[in-house]
Amino acid sequence: MSTAVFTPKQIAQALGVSESSVKRWVDSGRLPAAKTAGGHRKVPLPSIAKFIRETGHQLAEPAVLGMVATSRGAALESAVDELFAAMVVGNEPACRELVLSFYQRGESIAALGDRLIGPAFRRVGDGWAAGTVAVHQERRSCEVMMATLHELRRWLAAPADDAPLALVATPSLDFSEAPPRLVELALLAEGWLVEMAGSGLPLSEIADIVDKRKPLLACLSVTHLESDADAFVAELNAMAEAAPMIDGRRCQYAVGGTAIDDDVRSRLRCGLVGSSLQELIDFQQSLHANH
Numbered sequence: 501m502s503t504a505v506f507t508p509k510q511i512a513q514a515l516g517v518s519e520s521s522v523k524r525w526v527d528s529g530r531l532p533a534a535k536t537a538g539g540h541r542k543v544p545l546p547s548i549a550k551f552i553r554e555t556g557h558q559l560a561e562p563a564v565l566g567m568v569a570t571s572r573g574a575a576l577e578s579a580v581d582e583l584f585a586a587m588v589v590g591n592e593p594a595c596r597e598l599v600l601s602f603y604q605r606g607e608s609i610a611a612l613g614d615r616l617i618g619p620a621f622r623r624v625g626d627g628w629a630a631g632t633v634a635v636h637q638e639r640r641s642c643e644v645m646m647a648t649l650h651e652l653r654r655w656l657a658a659p660a661d662d663a664p665l666a667l668v669a670t671p672s673l674d675f676s677e678a679p680p681r682l683v684e685l686a687l688l689a690e691g692w693l694v695e696m697a698g699s700g701l702p703l704s705e706i707a708d709i710v711d712k713r714k715p716l717l718a719c720l721s722v723t724h725l726e727s728d729a730d731a732f733v734a735e736l737n738a739m740a741e742a743a744p745m746i747d748g749r750r751c752q753y754a755v756g757g758t759a760i761d762d763d764v765r766s767r768l769r770c771g772l773v774g775s776s777l778q779e780l781i782d783f784q785q786s787l788h789a790n791h
């Protein structure tokens with residue numbers, strides 16, 4: 501999350517509107533800002549991002565705010581090839597421009613993950629399997645995407661003081677980065693306070709952290725399942741059953757990721773066993789709403 505703040509003059513230049521319009525939006529609360537001791541309006545980047553997403557304002561000079569042009573009119577699915585091409589050559593500016601412009605246009609993080617970033621990574625994996633994507637191109641893809649997700653995080657508002665807590669982890673020997681990071685960003689965007697418990701953690705350690713931190717939601721992203729599936733299912737089911745109570749409600753485990761196949765899915769007894777971020781967003785709503 502960002503600490504960058506901008507003046508009405510900078511925002512006016514970026515949006516191609518008058519400075520007095522921006523001051524009016526600030527004063528009416530449409531564009532939340534802080535005031536300095538000297539009475540100057542300072543608008544944080546997440547406020548500007550939210551305003552642009554909700555009002556559909558076009559950016560005349562996005563670079564003033566470190567933003568990108570929002571020229572994308574097409575559906576997310578139509579940009580998968582372009583993103584894949586940018587990722588495998590390590591073209592970080594193109595990758596960032598693509599993802600962030602869709603975000604600015606109002607797409608949710610869940611939609612970006614499910615319909616653009618996940619499918620582009622699948623193409624990387626398929627290409628690797630077919631011998632058309634080299635190992636170093638797969639590595640580059642991960643690097644540029646992680647840089648892009650880091651940038652995206654700057655645009656999200658900080659959680660409220662009373663935000664519910666969620667934990668995110670990956671199990672033993674699973675060091676995938678993009679899936680747990682997208683889970684984190686998707687929950688942050690929904691107003692959760694999110695702690696990354698860690699990647700490659702034994703389930704017993706995840707249970708210990710859950711007992712200690714008492715989150716309302718514990719998310720496990722599973723791309724590589726190294727332990728045997730029966731042991732994984734038994735241990736995770738026991739953890740979900742013994743999960744701590746928080747204000748009279750049991751902490752819920754949400755599990756997902758490409759290594760959760762139909763067999764494992766059918767045997768897991770967790771709050772959510774999902775295959776998309778949208779399912780996670782739907783699930784967290786009931787927890788968050790009652791918080």
Ligand code: B12
Binds near residue numbers: 618621623724725777
């Ligand atoms: C990048 C990658 C790697 C990188 C990871 C590096 C890094 N820094 O992250 C490296 C090179 C290390 C790697 C290694 C290996 N990989 Co690999 N890898 C991939 C690849 C290309 C992309 C994974 C990714 O980041 N996807 C991006 C995310 C956003 O998409 P996603 O995983 O689909 O997640 C979506 C959903 O699953 C869901 N979701 C995810 N988490 C959660 C959590 C919850 C709670 C919910 C509700 C939903 C949810 O939401 C996301 C958005 O829609 C995939 C290809 C593929 N088809 O997925 C193979 C893939 C995952 N790898 C595979 C394999 C086999 C391996 C290796 C065993 C290869 C080898 N022989 O060494 C090793 C294992 C290493 C290990 N133990 O960790 C297989 C796994 C098959 C399986 N599941 O059993 C895949 C599927 C490729 C394939 N088709 O064979 N890999």
